[in-house]
Amino acid sequence: MTAPVATARIALWEGGTGVGVSSVPVPRLKPGEVLVEVRLATVCGCVRDAVRERRLGSLPSVLGHEGVGTVVGVGRGAEALGTDGVSLAPGMRVVWGRDVGCGTCGACTAGQGAACPDSRELGHQPMTDAWVLSGSLASHLVLPRGAGVAVVPAGVPDAVASPSGCALTVAAAAIDRAGPLAGRRVVVLGAGLIGLAALAMAIEAGAASTTVVEPRGKRRRRALRFGADAALDCDARVPACDVIIDAAGGADTFARVLDSLAAGGTAVVAGTRSQVPDATVDLERLSRDGISLLGLGRPHGRHLAQAVAFIASTHALRPWADIVSAPRGLDGVVEAIAHSGGTIARVAIAPRG
Structure with a gap:
């Protein structure tokens, strides 16, 4: 037409x-x-x-x-x-x-x-x-x-x-990639919009606890308003966890927090930008402890639908x-x-x- x-x-x-x-x-x-x-x-x-x-x-x-x-x-x-x-x-x-x-x-x-x-x-x-x-x-x-x-x-x-169509879709894809979260301890790196969305989705999925790691104080306070159990500076000690979702936390932070991942845990790299330098990963530990280190790839159309459904059902809560x-x-x-x-x-x- x-x-x-x-x-x-x-x-x-x-x-x-x-x-x-x-x-x-x-x-x-x-x-x-x-x-x-x-x-x-x-x-x-x-x-x-x-x-x-x-x-x-x-x-x-x-x-x-x-x-x-x-x-x-x-x-x-x-x-x-x-x-x-x-x-x-x-x-x-x-x-x-x-x-x-x-x-x-x-x-x-x-x-x-x-x-x-x-x-x-x-x-x-x-x-x-x-x-x-x-x-x-x-x-x-x-x-x-x-x-x-x-x-x-x-x-x-x-x-x-x-x-x-962008931040919430990426977060939905990261949550999908991480697998079932009910009863698991989740750490989110970064409290930009992708991180906040991943945090909110992890809470709604029944995570046992949620911790956000973020260098900026205002963003940490915002993460707490969105329901995080704890919001830590990048230098703070991160408690043991089962899932890490990296929403642009930075290579140094990712490498350090990876040490807190329990055996059999999963880390999803969702928001790191191309200019972020490489992180050092202990391959022996990945093999010994059965840790899954996953990249995100491009989100699928279903992740957009999931993002819209999530925001429609929960937007009044946060x-x-x-x-x-x-x-x-x-x-x-x-x-x-x-x-x-x-x-x-x-x-x-x-x-x-």
């Missing part, structure tokens, strides 16, 4: 620290594509790090991959389905995953888009005629076939729903909305990137505000 809107405003990154706001035509939708009007976007650490470290690919790029929006158009010729199998239609409020499979390879057609060899990442693509609206820091976003999309239940605030700023307009993207990752876990952008 022809797109029901003519132009979109985008936050366009052209290199360095410069981000400008531009207007571009909204393209005609291909079969199975979904056009979303972005209600609210949140600036995650991926955006901040990419701009500061100039880590995106070819330029220019439309930034951002976290957001919540309303479906305003669906390309005719192929049904567009959400991760839960619901047929997407105009008027639905949705969130989307960070990774987009090609939609046609064997992995994608088998429902294993996380294994797609040609996977792309929202907010990290060069702006081309083939995919102009490829980031969430824009008034409109086109989700190609192969994108993970989940319908947001009524009653979930936009500010709570927006991070579901102060999720308090860690997202009041929204600013698209013209405030540069300031938002500069302030992301501070005491407020997410800076919010209302692209049409």
